[in-house]
Amino acid sequence: MSARIALFTRDLRIHDNPLLSGAGEVVPLFVLDPRLRDLSANRQRFLHQSLADLRTSLRQRGADLVIREGDPVAETVKLAREVDASTITMAGDVTGYAQRRERRLRDERLQVEIVPGVTVLPPGAVRPGGGGNSYRVFTPYFKSWEKAAWRKVTAAPDTITMPAGIAPGILPKTPDGESPDAIAGGETEARLRLRDWLKSLPQYGDEHDDMAADNTSRLSAYLRFGCLSPLELAMAAKSDDSPGAQAYLRQLCWRDFYYQVTAAFPRISTQAMRPAADQNWRYDDDALQHWKDGLTGVPIVDAGMRQLRAEGWMHNRARLITAAFLTKHLGIDWRPGLQWFFRWLLDGDVPNNSGNWQWTAGTGNDTRPYRRFNPIRQAQRFDAEGVYVRRYVPELKNVAGVAVHQPWRLPEPVRRGLDYPGPLESHRDEAVWLRG
Template identity: 60%
Template sequence: MRTAVVLFTRDLRVADNPALHAACEIADRVVPLFVADPSVPSSPYRQRFLAESLADLRESLRHLGGELVIREGDPVTEAVKLARETGAFGIGLAADVSGFAAARERRLRRACDDERLALKLFDSVTVVPPGALRPSSGGDHYRVFTPYWRAWQGFRHRPELPVPRKVCMPGGIAPGRLPAGGAATGLLPGGETEGRARLSAWRKTSAEYAEIHDDLAADRTSRMSPYLHFGCVSPIEVARQIGDVEAYVRQVCWRDFYHQVLAYFPDLPHKAYRRNADEKWADDQRALDAWREGRTGVPIVDAGMRQLAGEGWMHNRARLITASFLTKHLGLDWRAGAAWYASLLLDADVANNNGNWQWVAGTGNDTKPYRRFNPVRQAERFDPTGDYVRRWVPELAGLPGKAVHQPWLLPEPERRVLRYADTLAPDPGRT
């Protein structure tokens, strides 16, 4: 009987999972495997989300007659070891473009060659595979989003794959224990079941996305990014379900765009993408610490940073404002900001996190590298009532209306009574 190992990485689902689907089609027995790698940096939020996602995946596989085998250690060593123990002919997994994934693939390929195992990678992390679209004018990838968006819209992506009817496993395999979860926030439970339910529910109101997605206080974005990052929901299913909402589909396309950028510029997390980019950054640890801790004295910036710390997530508009403040107002290195985001965000994706940080910093794919966001104007436009700031900066809860966005303009006696007053920055509205 033919046996195949499916190594789950960023595809923690049974619906539209190409690696799992192919294994069930060509093999008599399938061994689903996840390896908890202690070398991968994480956060309590991601640990919790991952643990819930794995528990959900295990339950789904059990309903299909299978099991999720969990091991801890090096994914290459554990996958090859399990393939050898079960007499498998090969290993399948999702293709990925991060430096970590590329190194894992190289090591796994060498190990499989040594053991005479087949190795097959499947495109399942993005809607359009990173290498599928290339500019007609030449070059290995698109450097500007708009022409990529036009090409992406015309690409005929693969069809969604059904959930396997059955997963047959060899006997005698110890399933292993689920990894421990981290801090619970009461928001965004992990797993395919929750992710697909969220997508289905949000679909009913998604037509309003273009009008409301920048409203900070309303918080009416889909929050699908963590489910896409962990592969709890297929990006192709998301694109299909929300296909008639162009403003949202463009965001899905941006995700693919940065994956193809990272595929051809692996140094994206470390080096400026744009040639001759200005990389003269200030060295001010106190300013960086204040930004991280949400005590810069600029309410909209501090609200965003406190949301990040409190939820492991931040509204996209707040991400733009806080990133621009760090790089364009404080003049600090975008790499420090990207690293801080990566340490806390549930959806900390290497391609999107670093691509977006470079875009804001003027070192990446933005065609207007000197663009900057005025935090006061952004606050007044996207948090006009000040409710978002009051939610995350309770020191300012008693201020009326737009006064919450510029507390430094209050008369001195009123400023003095604010516990927030000792962090008040010079007026950033002038810049």
């Protein structure tokens, strides 16, 4: 039996990785694509940390991670010829980039085996009744998803047999990211965090929207790079009948939902799913820059944007608030906002980042496309004492209680001493904050 190439993409783990299942010799391969190098410094750092950790795990099992740099298809084909491999095994993925990569590999007349692993259920595993390739509405998808037959979680292999004499290649030095407080990548770190998170899972339903408490899993970046198996995480939640676990299971399903949407609509990052709603945008570079910098004068919005820069991550409720502020309050096109999130987010991926932006902007899979998130009401509800705001907006650290959410209502001498901007000139009408 000839060796096969196990082409790692977004499944950088050894636990529950079907890529490593099966008999025979395996050549684990990852190809660094120079075309993706400049997309996000944060994700580049996280990726390199994850690759280094994966290499260590493979070496402990008698194999190695072969690193190549260049065009992924050309480098994979080249290695396959070197080791006389006729089969390429890789995880199924849904982005346009991933689909083009798969088509090009098949054009090389190699046998390409697609295995699951990026999602709980592969896109297309459940389909709506009456035809159609994907669900457009979440709730019926969730009902089908929850009842579907899931594959079994596979154990990490004890040993991996790899042909001798293959130059493993050098993993370049880990690049610097832009966010000083970003978490570290890698499966080892991910599993430590998973162990701790499962202890908090029963409280998730009550606390996940509490922005100050921050009782969320913070596992999204590990899921995005496949340092954790989404199936393993979903199985843990499914086996726990607590309300918190069931609420978290629903969030994992949202992730799968957007993957099956993207499989059917690969232009989700650039093209509106509801074209009729994708018009009449206002283009204001100054307002957009203030939003990016966390200087809109609306504290809950600015706190979220500053957390994004500092950590390469943002609380999910803050993502909704900041995206809605840009699109529904400032009336600015969702695409520049999406790209700004792509630059900073460790967990930024096409299906979820794009799907959520379209949902918030009213151009995507929302049954209520005209909904608005009032930032002040959101702040008062989900950051009741202003702890989250004061954590990320130090100019307001001495403003007591709920007054921190509306500093423009403070007495004039106090406002002057804050060194904090008032609401944007383009959006000063205070009545805006009182509308739903």
